[in-house]
Amino acid sequence: MSPASASADKTERLLNLILALKSARRPVSKQKIRESLPAYAAATSDEAFDRMFERDKDELREMGIPISTTVIDVLFDDEVGYRIDSSETTLPAISFEPDEVAALALAARAWSTASISGAASAGLRKLRLAGVEIDESVAAGAEPRIRTKEPAFEAVHAAVSALQPITFDYRRNDGELSTRHVQPWALKNWHGRWYLTAFDVDRGDERAFRLSRFEGTVRRKGRPGSYAVPSDHVPEVALEAQPPEPVGTAVIRVRHGRGHTLRRNASRTTELDERWAEIEVPYQRGTTERDVVALGTHAVAVSPAELVTGVRAALQAVADAHGGNADAATHSDATGGPA
Structure with missing residues (x-):
């Protein structure tokens, strides 16, 4: 046992x-x-x-x-x-402050x-x-239960408690569906959502999975108690490293042969001319700005306005540090790549 x-x-x-x-x-x-x-x-x-x-x-x-x-x-x-x-185990009347309530x-x-x-x-x-x-x-009310809207919760919770490996189909931020084989470590409610932290057997590393992205049935894949959770495992650390949730769609123009990280997550790609393409990707605050800025003059943020402003601010900071300006850094003479 x-x-x-x-x-x-x-x-x-x-x-x-x-x-x-x-x-x-x-x-x-x-x-x-x-x-x-x-x-x-x-x-x-x-x-x-x-x-x-x-x-x-x-x-x-x-x-x-x-x-x-x-x-x-x-x-x-x-x-x-x-x-x-x-009578000996009953608490007297207690009053609470509004924040305690x-x-x-x-x-x-x-x-x-x-x-x-x-x-x-x-x-x-x-x-x-x-x-x-x-x-x-x-x-009455002697056995508390946690209710969640995620269908996978009960199966995952049982696997965490039993230290039993599981496998499941998981949909990533970009919509891609893949089968994962993991050793469950902990369940954590993080910013109002349930996550599983686990050791991903196929990738040989720790990963975090959002329960609402589980597809289909969670399958048991091994004996209970067949592994141990690392004594220094802190779920919050793994969840802090999670990429932010998408908050919409970003439109970005990239030069051909550039922006492979952005292109991998594109839901639509339109060829504009022999040098430029326009792509639509999930917009993740901070992360998308960083990816666009990293491409320098090989990428142009088109929308949303928040992304454009963020990219321009980041480039202006770089230009100020080097005695230039963001407009010069983002200008392109290609008809498909506007300044």
């Missing part, structure tokens, strides 16, 4: 124990707890169950969750029951449609059948 999977199982086991003890109106015997909760019922021996249960009790108490122990029958003082008193509202967007998990529900049902009175209101 992978470390991530073991941690998830332990978290679910502790949560189910809390629900069982907090939902019961009277103390519950250790035997009924074992019979009712799947993780304890799966214990291979009485000793294994006792060790697991005692460890879990100690951990919950260290977390500040009070578990009371009560003799169930005065005639048999060796049989005790366990319970978590709701706004932060809570944002957090709530990621915790919508909470429901009790299947394992916990089954455990409470067994306790009820065993004659334990259950308070259903305590269990």
Whole structure:
């Protein structure tokens, strides 16, 4: 079992124990707890169950969750029951400042449609059948879930948790579709969008993928726990290196034989004459300006106005530094390449 999977199982086991003890109106015997909760019922021996249960009790108490122990029958003082008193775990009324309310509202967007998990529900049902009175209101909303509009989210999240390689079809900024084989490292919400950081097996390097660009089904491609995430991996670093999102279309004129980087991303190319061509590319603020400026007199920005202004400002800065002017730097005597 992978470390991530073991941690998830332990978290679910502790949560189910809390629900069982907090939902019961009277103390519950250790035997009924074992019979009712799947993780304890799966214990291979009485000793294994006792060790697991005692460890879990100690951990919950260290977390500040009070578990009371009560003799169930005065005639048999060796049989005790366990319970978590709701009144001892209920917070007093709290007031918030407007900015705190706004932060809570944002957090709530990621915790919508909470429901009790299947394992916990089954455990409470067994306790009820065993004659334990259950308070259903305590269990409401015990399993938070994150809802997203990206169809790939659940499959990718499962792969990240299980450390399991996956393969998927991915559409790049330029619209090209390719199949990627990766080892998922982390899921991160970055500027309102979900991204996967991963090791790209084919390219032999770290990459970041925007979930909304996944096409079709995410396929598992290897065993869970078959790799490890680098201890120094910081998702934000990989996402900072992501190229900016396109904000429209840029029209640029380039000399023949020049601007291969721009031409690769062109959605349309029109030959103007024997020396110039006009191309349309996705406009990425900063990046497109940089690519045009790098070509010097071999490229001319046509639109949008923001691109033209940015290119002219960058060239003017270069011209000022060398005692010239941007108009001279961008002027062309070709009929297809306007100044």
